[in-house]
Amino acid sequence: MRKGVIRPGHIQLRVMDMEEALKHYRDLIGLIEVDRDDKGRVYLKGWTEVDKYSVVLVESDTPGLDFIGFKVLNEKVLNGLKNDLIDYGCEVFEHEAGELDSCGRRVCFVTPTGHTFELYAEKEQTGKWGLAKINPDPWPLNLTGMKAERFDHCLLMGPNVPATKMLFSEVLGFDLSEQVVTPDNTIAGAFMSCSMKAHDIAFVECPDFGKLHHVSFHLETWQDLLKAADLLTMTETKKDIGPTRHGLTSGQTVYFFDRSGNRNEVFCGGDYHYPDHPPVTWKAEDLGKAIFYHELVIHPTYLEVLT
Amino acid sequence: MMIYRINIDGKSFNCPEGQTVLIAMTRTGNTFLPVGCCSGGCGVCKVIVLKGDYETKVMSRAKVSIEEEAKGIALACRILPASDLTICRVKA
Numbered sequence: 001m002r003k004g005v006i007r008p009g010h011i012q013l014r015v016m017d018m019e020e021a022l023k024h025y026r027d028l029i030g031l032i033e034v035d036r037d038d039k040g041r042v043y044l045k046g047w048t049e050v051d052k053y054s055v056v057l058v059e060s061d062t063p064g065l066d067f068i069g070f071k072v073l074n075e076k077v078l079n080g081l082k083n084d085l086i087d088y089g090c091e092v093f094e095h096e097a098g099e100l101d102s103c104g105r106r107v108c109f110v111t112p113t114g115h116t117f118e119l120y121a122e123k124e125q126t127g128k129w130g131l132a133k134i135n136p137d138p139w140p141l142n143l144t145g146m147k148a149e150r151f152d153h154c155l156l157m158g159p160n161v162p163a164t165k166m167l168f169s170e171v172l173g174f175d176l177s178e179q180v181v182t183p184d185n186t187i188a189g190a191f192m193s194c195s196m197k198a199h200d201i202a203f204v205e206c207p208d209f210g211k212l213h214h215v216s217f218h219l220e221t222w223q224d225l226l227k228a229a230d231l232l233t234m235t236e237t238k239k240d241i242g243p244t245r246h247g248l249t250s251g252q253t254v255y256f257f258d259r260s261g262n263r264n265e266v267f268c269g270g271d272y273h274y275p276d277h278p279p280v281t282w283k284a285e286d287l288g289k290a291i292f293y294h295e296l297v298i299h300p301t302y303l304e305v306l307t
Numbered sequence: 308m309m310i311y312r313i314n315i316d317g318k319s320f321n322c323p324e325g326q327t328v329l330i331a332m333t334r335t336g337n338t339f340l341p342v343g344c345c346s347g348g349c350g351v352c353k354v355i356v357l358k359g360d361y362e363t364k365v366m367s368r369a370k371v372s373i374e375e376e377a378k379g380i381a382l383a384c385r386i387l388p389a390s391d392l393t394i395c396r397v398k399a
Contacts, residue, residue, distance in 0.1 A: 016347065016365045061368040063348040238345040261348015261367065301351055305343035307367070 002275060003084075003173030004077035005194045008153055008201065009051060009123065010069040010100070011215060013262060014060035018042060020259040021057050028235055029217055029264065030145035031055055032129045037101050046150035046217060047129040047143060052102050054151035055215075063260035064307040065212040067116040068154055068201070069106060070172075070194070071123065078121040081172065082107045088171045097122070111167060113158030114209025146228040146266055148217035153199050155213040157206040157306055164203050165190035174200070177273040178248050178280040180290060188284050191248060198249035198271040204303075211306040214255065216265040222252050228266045229254050240302070246270075247293040248282060262307045311388040315339045315354070316395060322388050327364075328354075329384040340396060345384045350399040352383040359392035370399065 015021035022042065025031050031044040034053050043053035051071070058066065072078050085092050090109040095118070097104045104122030111117060127133060130140025158164075165187055168174040177198055180189030191199040204213065219225060225243040232239045232254070240263060242254035251270030257263055271280070282290035288297040309324040313331065318339060322331035329352050333342060343351035350370030356379040363376075364385040371380055380397060 016367065061365075063367055064369070257344040257346050257348070259346050261344030261346040263344070301341055301343050301349075305349040305351055307344075307348045 001173055002194065003081065003171075004073040005081070005119070005172050005174070006071045006073060007195060008054075008068060008151065009071035009120065010054050010056060010103075011151060011154060012041075012056040012058060012066035012068075013212075013215065014063050014066060014260070015057050015258065015262070016059070016061065016063055016260040018057065018059045021059075024237070024258045025055060025057065026144070028145045028231060028237060029266070030143055030147040031217075034126070035101050043101060045129065046148045047140060048149040049129075049151070050125050050127055052124040052126045056100065063258075063262050065115065065154070065156070065210070065262075067108065067118055068156075069103075069118045069120055070200075072119050072121050075104075075121050078105075078107060078119055081119055084171050085109050088167065090167070090171075111158075111203075112160035112163040113156060113203055114211075115156050115158060116210075145231060146217070146219060146224070148219060148266065150218045152216045152218040152267070153197070153201060154215050155202040155204060157204050157211040157213050157303075158209045159205065159207060161190055161203045161205045162187045165192065168192050168201070175273060175275055175277070176279040177271075177277070178282065180204070180248070180282045180284050180287065182284040189248075189282075189290075193273045196272050196274065198251065198273055206303070206306070208306070212262060213303075213306055214263040214265045216267055219266045219268045221268055225252055225254050225266060225268060232256050240305075241292065241295070241299065244295060245293045247290040248280075250293075260307070261305075263305065311359075312391040313388065314391070314393045322392075325387065327384050328386040328388065328392070328394070329382075332383070340383050343384075347382055347385045350382060353380065353397045353399045354383050354386075354394045355380045355397050356386070357393045357395055360389040361392060362387045362389060 035043040044055040095106040102124035106118040108118040174192040178191040240255035320335040343349035347366040
């Protein structure tokens with residue numbers, strides 16, 4: 001049952017060289033740089049996003065994920081979910097308003113997979129980038145690169161996926177839209193939605209805590225994916241695979257790496273999910289088909305190359 | 308342009324100046340090392356340089372510690388040779 005979590009609202013990613021990272025996320029993927037703070041963090045957004053930003057880059061000697069934030073409906077929902085997390089047994093801590101620019105207070109917890117999540121209710125809304133508030137055009141001029149529309153979801157890897165799935169469904173009200181199950185009926189992959197999207201967050205089992213598999217950005221069409229892949233070659237950016245189709249979610253995809261080794265995806269299409277839909281199930285022994293529906297096999301480094 | 312010879316576990320390939328060891332390996336059709344992010348982040352192409360001079364581009368500290376770096380351990384996707392090199396794979 002839905003509990004007032006709206007969407008993945010932001011992600012803070014560690015990169016090893018900020019200027020290289022901006023060439024990648026801003027100039028190649030086409031996110032809009034909107035702000036910088038006194039900690040050296042750079043804030044970006046996809047042009048369709050109404051909130052001020054969704055991607056926060058921070059320089060570090062180790063790439064990977066710092067945290068992912070989900071926006072909730074309002075302060076009352078935030079307070080309720082904070083109590084629910086504490087009652088469930090989570091250790092909860094808070095960041096005060098303004099620690100992230102233009103963002104309200106954030107309620108944080110760590111999942112059994114070792115990932116830091118946070119919930120927040122307030123963020124400045126600057127509107128879709130480059131569009132008028134009244135009588136808007138369908139898209140703005142002066143977009144660059146892949147022209148990514150929005151930050152869409154992440155796939156995170158770590159141990160204890162069944163416990164993490166339970167936390168997200170029971171406390172945060174996410175639906176299990178698709179799952180990968182092992183022959184002994186254990187969930188090895190949980191694709192979860194708090195909206196009509198096929199997934200707003202995904203967890204896949206691996207022995208190491210807190211790993212980032214990929215950060216995904218939404219493009220409009222299959223043709224946009226083709227041109228995104230062209231841009232990877234033009235800019236000598238390391239492609240992982242694609243353009244191709246996923247079995248899971250039936251989305252269309254290109255995977256590639258940023259200049260610090262964090263895996264990115266651009267994708268489009270895919271299934272939708274209503275709260276009364278039973279989860280779509282994939283067998284772990286058919287994982288090749290589930291992940292790469294055309295290739296039917298997973299290349300050796302796909303599940304091992306993580307940050 | 309200088310061409311350096313990269314020796315790895317008894318086999319070898321050429322690496323033009325300014326190219327990383329891992330890119331040179333893939334361009335010469337060799338598969339001695341696994342290829343991951345090619346950006347110094349994932350660590351699957353970890354090696355130790357036994358002989359030769361080189362520079363490295365930035366590498367994840369979670370994959371190559373300061374102590375390891377001092378011993379000649381590096382990620383092949385970040386190694387720019389400055390001479391012929393003899394390297395050996397290190398399991399990540």
